Amino acid sequence: MKKKNMTDMAALMGEAVEAMAAGQAMGLALLKAEMEALAQVIPSGGAEEDAAAAEASRQAEEAAREAGFDNMPV
Secondary structure, eight states, X not given: OHHHHHHHHHHHHXXXXXXXXXXXXXXXXXXXXXXXXXXXXXXXXXXXXXXHHHHHHHHHHHHHHHHTSOOOOO
């Protein structure tokens, strides 16, 4: 009798794990769909243009940050 209870309990735990995995998979599928929809809405140029623009922006920000420091010795 005790083995049957253990088997039943193991089956219930298996079902719970399957339900949890299915719930996570559904959530991830929804997230993927949202990300794909956003990718269609957000404008994007070519990868080379984006990289060049990002590098130019980074250099301009770094130059502005450096210009703000007082490098005079005390």
